[in-house]
Amino acid sequence: MIELNKDNFSAEVLQSxxxxxxxxxxxxxxxxxxxxxxVHNLNEKYNDKxxxxxxxxxxxxxxxxxxxVLGLPTMVIYNGGExxxxxxxxxxxxxxxxxxxxxxxxxxx
Amino acid sequence: xxxxxxxxxIGGGPAGLSxxxxxxxxxxDTLIIERGEFGGQVATTYELxxxxxxxxxxxxxxxxxRMKQQAEEFGTQFAFEEVTHVKLEGDIKEIxxxxxxxxxxTIIIATGAFPRLGGFKNELELRGKGxxxxxxxxxxxxxxxxxxxxxxGDSAISEAIYLAKFGETVTVVHRRGELRASxxxxxxxxxxxxxxxxxxxxxxxxxxxxxxxxxxxxxxKTGQVNDLKADGxxxxxxxxxxxxxxxxxxxxxDRGDVITDEEMRTNIPGVYAxxxxxxxxxxxxxxxxxxxxxxxxxxEHYIENKLASL
Numbered sequence: 001m002i003e004l005n006k007d008n009f010s011a012e013v014l015q016s017x018x019x020x021x022x023x024x025x026x027x028x029x030x031x032x033x034x035x036x037x038x039v040h041n042l043n044e045k046y047n048d049k050x051x052x053x054x055x056x057x058x059x060x061x062x063x064x065x066x067x068x069v070l071g072l073p074t075m076v077i078y079n080g081g082e083x084x085x086x087x088x089x090x091x092x093x094x095x096x097x098x099x100x101x102x103x104x105x106x107x108x109x
Numbered sequence: 110x111x112x113x114x115x116x117x118x119i120g121g122g123p124a125g126l127s128x129x130x131x132x133x134x135x136x137x138d139t140l141i142i143e144r145g146e147f148g149g150q151v152a153t154t155y156e157l158x159x160x161x162x163x164x165x166x167x168x169x170x171x172x173x174x175r176m177k178q179q180a181e182e183f184g185t186q187f188a189f190e191e192v193t194h195v196k197l198e199g200d201i202k203e204i205x206x207x208x209x210x211x212x213x214x215t216i217i218i219a220t221g222a223f224p225r226l227g228g229f230k231n232e233l234e235l236r237g238k239g240x241x242x243x244x245x246x247x248x249x250x251x252x253x254x255x256x257x258x259x260x261x262g263d264s265a266i267s268e269a270i271y272l273a274k275f276g277e278t279v280t281v282v283h284r285r286g287e288l289r290a291s292x293x294x295x296x297x298x299x300x301x302x303x304x305x306x307x308x309x310x311x312x313x314x315x316x317x318x319x320x321x322x323x324x325x326x327x328x329x330k331t332g333q334v335n336d337l338k339a340d341g342x343x344x345x346x347x348x349x350x351x352x353x354x355x356x357x358x359x360x361x362x363d364r365g366d367v368i369t370d371e372e373m374r375t376n377i378p379g380v381y382a383x384x385x386x387x388x389x390x391x392x393x394x395x396x397x398x399x400x401x402x403x404x405x406x407x408x409e410h411y412i413e414n415k416l417a418s419l
Contacts, residue, residue: 026249057250068320089246
C-alpha cells in the first residue's frame with residue numbers, strides 16, 4: 001500500500017491513471033488501527049484494478065480537509081482525479097463494510 | 110456433537126470482557142461475540158481517569174486491550190460476527206450470526222449503548238464532514254479551528270476539555286442553564302480559557318456545503334436564533350441502548366433499557382444483561398465491569414443448579 005502525505009497526494013491519487021482507494025486514518029483512531037491489517041489484505045485481493053493507499057491525517061490534515069474528509073475512518077475511491085465513492089465513519093463498523101464498499105466499485109470496473 | 114458453550118457473551122466492551130474474564134477464570138466454556146472492534150464505547154475515549162488504578166497513561170484503548178488480553182489468557186474465545194437473531198428460551202439458547210449459529214446454556218447480553226443523535230437538520234448529511242461523535246477519532250482535524258460541543262453531561266464536558274487541547278475555541282452549547290457533569294469536571298472546564306458556554310440553547314441546523322461551516326442555534330428561553338461558526342460539532346447528548354434484537358423477548362423500559370435484578374438476571378432464566386444496556390443510574394466502565402463479574406458468577410451458579418436438579 002502506498003503511504004500518502006501532503007506532498008505526494010496529488011500525484012499519487014488525483015493524477016493516477018488507475019482508480020485509487022484511500023484509507024484516511026490517524027494514530028488515535030482505534031477503529032482505523034484495528035482495520036489496517038485487514039485493509040492490507042484487501043489490497044492483495046483487489047489491487048489488479050485498484051491502487052491502494054493510506055493517508056495519516058496527522059501532518060496532512062489540510063490535505064484531508066481539502067478532500068472534505070473530517071472524520072475517521074473515512075475511505076474514498078478516486079478515479080480520474082474525481083471522488084467516485086465515499087464511506088463515512090458511521091457506515092464502517094467492520095472490515096466487511098470496507099470490503100463491500102470496495103467490491104461494489106471493483107465490480108463496475 | 111455440536112458445541113454447546115457454558116456461556117455466550119454478546120458484546121466486547123468492558124462489561125462483556127469482564128464477564129468473559131470471570132466466566133473463563135471459573136472454567137466456564139466461554140465465547141464473546143463482537144460485531145465491530147473490541148472495547149465498546151470506552152475505546153473511543155481518550156483519557157480515562159475514573160477507573161481505579163488507571164493512573165498513568167491510561168487511555169480507553171489501552172484499558173480495553175488489556176481487558177481483552179486478560180480474558181483471553183483465562184481461555185475466553187472470541188468470534189467476530191454480527192448477531193442477527195436470538196432464541197433465549199429453554200435450556201439451550203441459540204445465537205444466530207451472519208456466518209454461524211452458536212449455542213449455549215446461558216447468555217450474557219452486553220451490547221451496550223450508542224450515542225444519541227443531536228436531532229438537528231443536516232446532522233446525518235454532515236457526519237464525518239464536521240459532525241462527530243468521537244473526539245479521540247477526529248480531534249486532530251480541528252487543530253486551531255472552532256469547535257462546538259453539544260451537551261452538558263460528563264461525556265460532553267470531559268470531551269470538551271480534551272478538544273480544547275486542539276481547537277482554537279471550544280464552545281459548549283447546552284440546552285439548560287447549568288451542567289449535569291460532575292463538579293470536578295465543571296471546575297476544570299470553567300477554568301479553561303479556551304472553553305466558552307452558551308446556555309439554554311439548542312442546535313437547530315448544521316450548515317455547510319460538503320463540510321460543516323456553521324450551526325443555527327436557538328435560545329430556548331428567548332426564542333432568538335443565531336448563527337454560530339463551527340468547523341467541528343461534537344455531539345454528546347446521551348446514549349441509547351442497543352437492544353433492538355431483544356425487543357418483545359426481554360422485559361425492557363420504553364427507552365429500550367433491559368430491566369434486571371441486582372444479580373443481572375433478566376426475566377428469562379439463564380439470560381443476563383450487563384453494562385450500559387441495563388436500566389441503571391451510573392453508566393461507567395467501573396459499573397459495567399462490576400455487572401459483568403456478577404452476571405458471570407450467577408451464570409455459573411445457574412448451570413450448577415441445573416446439573417444438580419437433573
